[in-house]
Amino acid sequence: MHIDCTINGNERTFEVSKTDLLLDVLRRDGYTGAKRGCDTGACGMCAVQIDGEPAMSCVTPVVKVDGATIETIEGLGTQDDLHPVQQAFVDNSALQCGFCIPGMIMRSKALLEENPSPSEAEVREALSDNLCRCTGYKKIVEAVLDASERMADRGVAADGGRSSDRGDDCRCAGATGKTGPDSRGETRR
Amino acid sequence: MTDPDDPKPDGGTASRSERESPEFEDHPLEWDEPENNDLEPDERASVSRPAQKDDDPKLVTGQAKYTADYEQRFPDLAHAAVVRSEIPHGYVTDVDASAAEGMDAVHAVLTPWSEETPDAKYTSAGQSYPEPSPWDMNVLNDHVRYVGDPIAAVAADDAETARTAADSIEVEYEEDDYVLDPEEAYSEDAPRLFDDDEVENEIVGHDYSRNRMSRIDGEIGDVDDALERDDVHVHETEWETIRQSHAQIEPHTSLAYTDEDDRHVLVTSTQVPNHTRRQLAHLFDIPIRDIRVSKPRVGGGFGGKQAMVVEPIPLALSLAADRPVIYEATREEEFHAMRSRHPMNVRARTAVTEDGSIEAIDLYALSNTGAYGSHGMTVAGNVGSKPMPLYSKVPNARFEADIVHTNTPQTGAMRGYGAPQGTLALEGHLDEVARDLDLDPVEFRQRHYMEVGDLDEIAGMMGGEGAERRIRSCGLDECIERGKEAIGWDALEQPDEEHRHRGIGMALSAQGTGVAGDELGAAQLMMNEDGSFHLHVGGVDIGTGADTAFIQIAAEVLGCEETDIVIKSSDTDVTPFDYGAYASSTTYISGMAVKKAAEDAKGRILYWGSKLLEEPESNLDTGDGTVYSEETGASVSLEEIGYEAAYGHDEREHILGKGTHCTEESPPPFAAQFADVTVDEETGEFDVNKLVVAVDCGVAINPGMAEGQVEGANHMSYEMAVCEGITFDDEGRAEVTSFDEYDWPTAAETPTIESILVETHEPTGPFGAKSVAEVPTNTVPPALSNAIREAVGVRITDMPITAAKIKSALEADD
């Protein structure tokens, strides 16, 4: 059967079987950023965003994403121009083997879109579906908190006239407890 | 140069009598340190600076390639699935694979009797040659010894078809009695796992009539004599550790194909490419030169990949199917058929005088090596030889271990490598002794622990003659001092509720850095005409950041930017030989090889600099991408040198450097762990408020990475203290088959971990470095047990520490 979806801004059509899982379809198509750590939805290595929500692609039947908008790690920054969440992971030494990182970053990005200035406990809670065996989580949590500040700063700049070309950034931008009136994150703009 | 009469900055002096003793001549404190190794912090341009990890941009954008990501490059790739034993012990009498063989998309089916299945015995342990592990297994086994033993393998178009085909294979068994408990296994009437003729390369102390694959022991002084003295108390405690899973996030994955030159290529997630190549050559009877093992990014190893666990299967299948084959272990297989930490019972005994002087330490370990013996003897050896040297001032010491087989999955190397088991026993025991004697547990330890200048004879006790080591760097005092301060040792406030009590426990640890006398790392450096470099290293980065550390070491010597160095590591066709990433050796051994290669290249660079600047080489040094003269201030860029060397008129040279490093040294890093806990005496529930671990790793080549290693290791150590590990039902079936069942602490369940790096200078290491990543794996179980003892007075000796155990201990106390 056919499914149509948007992946990282590109409209795509796939020929799939009913039982195919999203992770397999993505990886077959060269989106190998999402990793396979368990195949049972228990580790978060395969996390992507579907219509803005974090989802484990290894347990998502591909038929479910017909018509959906999917974002994978490949759709964030490039190596020369990292997304603030990616940059925060690098700057905080928050990754070692890196196998969990695409999932962590997609999950963190989803968290920050929903809650632009989370507390440490909220970050830890949100990341509890994403396992990491290398870091002990400390630096990852620090990176997410740092990313929250960076995205807020970037939002202020955008408010000040430098426009960001990424819609997803704008959603978080300017919406932290520090810069916005509402810590739940309705944008100030 | 070090003057042994001078007090060391990090404590301790060598006494005159020591220096005159023969041991001191064999193991002098003075160390002929290579040039420029001892840089002050403000002289370091790359080392000790927070350089960005070389592969980070690739990793955070999902562009880094792990083994499974190579699938795309092989259109005719087949996927493997393995048929594993359903019974804990017995013989395979028949395998009916006809259904699988008849399936369209199936390309090969192998059984223990197939022509393409290697029939040589081997060990999966990825160790140096000859392996100190018995050759006791086959790639596919007809004598099966645990639920999960591989019997048959299939290659098919995709993973799902391969699984379906594997499931269609019918196996008939003749079942045998089995034994799961190590103590039962170690009796003469237990079911036997091995006949003598089923094992090659047997290990010292083996006695297969009692399922013992090895027995080891060592002693200094006379322990029995000390235990029997009138003026001592003998204290005895027993400890039990879990079967911990490596749970590295990337499963064991390996892809095999034969290239256009008829050479067999393995792209594989391994810590030991060179050992794997040698082992495959042995199994398949292929010359080493015709096998290429290449390691892409690796998603964690922690010792689980210091083993050739899966590689032979895709190679055999690819030969049989005549196409590339990938084998990716499932998460379920990770838990029941890959490797785990050896669970152990460890007994600690000490003889202590009334005034608190330890006269003897006696440790005994019973180690459960599971169905096969990989790493069994060497891991058990480290139960004694890593923690006991901490107390090298104790005059009498003994360590003994029996390593026995049970019908449970295979154990193997795991971060800490025996030290966690020994550290729990020794540090829990000493804490208990201090309490018995009403002594301060820290002061009690300080009276006995090692200092700079000490000769560690206990390392020699287990390692054989000549394995003693001189302690040239030791930051234990500072680790304790800073750890105490960070945990709030002197200002502990009790909770308001009367039934809740707070306590702090502490534990010390020592490890090694590499295996003394059994290591080799090598590196090559070549200069491009634009002044950039290619660094080829056999050393293996399994996610620790080793590649970045190598680059920093080379950049420090060459005086260039880190970004001017392109690294290629761990491809046996391209990179020089290396023993692999284990035993905390990477930065120390392979890093020193890199330093030597860089010094070698630097020599040629200075030669060309001297030609161009017309000044003697002795005036010149490298820095900021140039060769400059300390006399005149004149300089020439590395780029100019690169072009001149490549295209010069009168003389030309490709500037190359090489370095090889082997050593008899294995300096210990040290750690002091603190755990702050609040326990509810009504329910036994406890909150770990904070973990602090201070580590003396010598000079941290990259402090951010080193802290990450410490925090990750401490988390793994915490897991060992509170998680049940892999458990089995009565038939030896692993009860843990998924991450949900393997209940290790998530981000929300992990206490705050504070890591403190205590800088010392280890003269035998590159720029003063020793190891960092293992020592903090050892310390949380004893520190937590000690903290709970401090808080509510009960002692938990068998891991994991649970509320139920605390509650029942409290009830038993009443």
Ligand code: FES
């Ligand atoms: S691979 Fe999808 S959650 Fe583990």
Ligand code: FES
């Ligand atoms: S960095 Fe290795 S699993 Fe997270």
